[in-house]
Amino acid sequence: MSEQSIASARASVMVYDDVQKKWIPSGSxxxxxxxxxxxxxxxxxxxxxxxxxxxHEVVINCAxxxxxxxxxxxxxxxxxxxxKQVYGLNFSNKEDADNFARAMFHALDVLSNAIARPVxxxxxxxxxxxxxxPTTVYQQANxTTVYQQANxTxxxxxxxxxx
Numbered sequence: 503m504s505e506q507s508i509a510s511a512r513a514s515v516m517v518y519d520d521v522q523k524k525w526i527p528s529g530s531x532x533x534x535x536x537x538x539x540x541x542x543x544x545x546x547x548x549x550x551x552x553x554x555x556x557x558h559e560v561v562i563n564c565a566x567x568x569x570x571x572x573x574x575x576x577x578x579x580x581x582x583x584x585x586k587q588v589y590g591l592n593f594s595n596k597e598d599a600d601n602f603a604r605a606m607f608h609a610l611d612v613l614s615n616a617i618a619r620p621v622x623x624x625x626x627x628x629x630x631x632x633x634x635x636p637t638t639v640y641q642q643a644n645x646t647t648v649y650q651q652a653n654x655t656x657x658x659x660x661x662x663x664x665x
Contacts, residue, residue, distance in 0.1 A: 509605030
């Protein structure tokens with residue numbers, strides 16, 4: 503499998519309703535969810551995925567992107583936004599909240615610093631191209647050839663010689 507959970511916690515997943523100006527439960531009903539931070543092992547991307555404990559409904563599936571602002575509003579309530587939504591996690595306890603925040607900040611650090619975690623060794627370097635003859639030698643040969651041709655002008659030298 504190419505994704506691995508780097509953190510999980512029990513929390514109520516909330517979304518902010520701009521119209522009502524209040525937090526509402528994500529999904530069809532309120533309740534605790536198991537929320538994970540997954541890391542894609544090949545392309546080193548991250549996302550938050552949460553499923554309700556009761557019926558396994560997916561209540562959050564949000565990419566963690568470079569520059570995301572993660573706000574620990576209280577000891578047990580954390581929030582962030584993407585292009586469409588403001589998300590909130592109301593954790594069951596402070597320890598879950600702290601562990602989740604550590605993993606989130608790690609993910610953001612990896613994304614902002616482009617820390618590479620290669621799964622496979624890098625490809626071998628390409629072989630060097632065959633050596634080319636030096637350009638200066640070629641140019642010198644042309645200059646010499648041109649010079650010799652200039653000196654071998656039979657009619658010119660003979661016309662300057664007087665008997």
